[in-house]
Amino acid sequence: MRARRTPDDETDEPRSTGLRPSRRAALVGGGGLLAGVGLAGGFAAGRAVADDSTGDDPTVFDLHGTHQPGIVTPVQDRLHFAAFDVTTESRDELVEMLREWTKAADRLMHGDSAGPIGPTSGDYRTPPDDTGEAIGLPPSRLTLTFGFGPGLFTDADGVDRFGLADRRPALLEPLPHFPEDALDPERSNGDLCIQACADDPQVAVHAIRNLARIGFGTVRMRWSQLGFGKTSSTTTGEETPRNLFGFKDGTMNITADEDAELDEHVWVGPDDDPDAGWLVGGSYLAVRRINMRIETWDRQPLGAQEEFIGRTKGGGAPLSGGTEHSQPDFDMKGSTGPVMPEDSHVRLVHPSHNGGSRILRRGYNFVDGSTALGDLDAGLFFLAYVRDPDRQFIPMQNAMAKNDAMMEYLKFTGSALFAVPPGTRKGEYIGQALFT
Numbered sequence: 163m164r165a166r167r168t169p170d171d172e173t174d175e176p177r178s179t180g181l182r183p184s185r186r187a188a189l190v191g192g193g194g195l196l197a198g199v200g201l202a203g204g205f206a207a208g209r210a211v212a213d214d215s216t217g218d219d220p221t222v223f224d225l226h227g228t229h230q231p232g233i234v235t236p237v238q239d240r241l242h243f244a245a246f247d248v249t250t251e252s253r254d255e256l257v258e259m260l261r262e263w264t265k266a267a268d269r270l271m272h273g274d275s276a277g278p279i280g281p282t283s284g285d286y287r288t289p290p291d292d293t294g295e296a297i298g299l300p301p302s303r304l305t306l307t308f309g310f311g312p313g314l315f316t317d318a319d320g321v322d323r324f325g326l327a328d329r330r331p332a333l334l335e336p337l338p339h340f341p342e343d344a345l346d347p348e349r350s351n352g353d354l355c356i357q358a359c360a361d362d363p364q365v366a367v368h369a370i371r372n373l374a375r376i377g378f379g380t381v382r383m384r385w386s387q388l389g390f391g392k393t394s395s396t397t398t399g400e401e402t403p404r405n406l407f408g409f410k411d412g413t414m415n416i417t418a419d420e421d422a423e424l425d426e427h428v429w430v431g432p433d434d435d436p437d438a439g440w441l442v443g444g445s446y447l448a449v450r451r452i453n454m455r456i457e458t459w460d461r462q463p464l465g466a467q468e469e470f471i472g473r474t475k476g477g478g479a480p481l482s483g484g485t486e487h488s489q490p491d492f493d494m495k496g497s498t499g500p501v502m503p504e505d506s507h508v509r510l511v512h513p514s515h516n517g518g519s520r521i522l523r524r525g526y527n528f529v530d531g532s533t534a535l536g537d538l539d540a541g542l543f544f545l546a547y548v549r550d551p552d553r554q555f556i557p558m559q560n561a562m563a564k565n566d567a568m569m570e571y572l573k574f575t576g577s578a579l580f581a582v583p584p585g586t587r588k589g590e591y592i593g594q595a596l597f598t
């Protein structure tokens with residue numbers, strides 16, 4: 163077994179050898195696999211279901227498969243999400259970058275350096291092909307999920323940038339401006355996106371940073387968002403996580419074992435869009451950066467907080483009774499009206515009030531420092547995978563924006579929609595079917 167590399171080791175290896183330093187190899191057998199990264203809870207979750215992790219190592223997910231990782235694979239606790247603008251005008255350069263991203267993503271998810279040389283080997287006169295901050299860190303269940311925004315197909319003037327316009331999915335339109343949106347253009351939209359999730363934030367940040375480095379000259383990062391504390395899960399049998407309002411979030415999420423529900427609500431089907439056959443087996447990702455006015459929320463009585471949500475704060479049961487996973491009874495009458503208030507969140511977004519629609523949520527809490535007024539710049543970075551944004555996400559968001567009592571405590575500051583291609587087959591590059 164290799165010992166962990168330290169700066170002092172560097173003189174042991176001749177430079178420019180092309181030896182491939184593996185972050186993982188540096189740890190396996192070194193007694194340090196789990197050390198210091200707080201993985202215990204995440205591991206249990208990862209093992210609870212048949213997941214897409216590769217081989218015997220539950221900390222490694224496979225880039226290759228029917229669907230991209232990072233959608234139904236068990237939700238890790240940390241996020242770095244990045245949206246990019248494509249700056250090149252060359253389709254060949256764009257494709258070449260996707261090839262390079264594919265190779266790097268595969269390496270990174272295995273806990274290897276982003277490039278074959280690594281952060282501390284190679285020619286002294288050239289920049290390393292990995293930035294180094296993940297040396298010694300395990301793969302940490304890193305998943306990298308890639309999406310294509312509307313602007314990749316046609317620009318704001320309708321110009322077909324890369325000969326892809328006739329393959330643009332009909333549903334891939336920028337999200338509309340919803341009532342009460344207060345969007346920051348610098349936190350919205352983008353031609354490409356990468357969702358990096360991992361058990362260790364440094365691993366997620368390292369992945370985004372290196373993919374951005376590889377894309378230099380072809381793409382420019384438009385905005386990015388860090389998240390901590392998942393607000394939903396895709397696995398059963400684990401404690402439901404909580405959002406920054408203190409409520410259990412993700413109780414009724416679609417889980418990885420619900421194959422029929424995933425086919426109905428998440429994966430794009432073969433007959434969905436004749437122009438977008440390349441997207442079959444993929445999905446659409448709706449992104450919303452939602453600031454939560456937590457200081458004001460914290461001054462609301464417990465009973466009012468529960469009425470805003472429609473669930474109890476402690477156990478997460480519907481206000482109509484039962485336990486966390488009981489279905490709400492929307493007809494149950496209280497002394498002043500329905501026990502599940504007409505303007506409560508779960509009533510408005512429940513499938514029975516949305517034509518049977520469900521969505522796969524994969525959001526994260528965020529805190530980005532504080533505002534000039536002394537409030538936390540905090541909230542929920544909402545990520546949802548859907549088969550049809552027009553029928554699923556948009557009506558739900560509209561119902562919420564117009565009628566949800568919780569809106570008083572929310573401010574929507576970022577928004578984007580991406581088409582997420584299906585999984586990458588071995589030997590292919592991410593999204594290849596779009597370009598061939």
Ligand SMILES: C=CC1=C(C)c2cc3[nH]c(cc4nc(cc5[nH]c(cc1n2)c(C)c5CCC(=O)O)C(CCC(=O)O)=C4C)c(C)c3C=C
Nearest residue numbers: 405409410411412413414452471508511512513542558559
């Ligand atoms: C447009 C979709 C949704 C947005 C935006 C949204 C924001 C948001 N949600 C919470 C807190 C909770 N949401 C809960 C359930 C829930 N939320 C949505 C959709 C959006 N939420 C759905 C589809 C559901 C599930 C409904 C169901 O099937 O019953 C819950 C309850 C627990 C749970 O089921 O997950 C909470 C709590 C916040 C704070 C928020 C914006 C910041």
Ligand SMILES: [Fe+2]
Nearest residue numbers: 411507508511
């Ligand atoms: Fe919600």
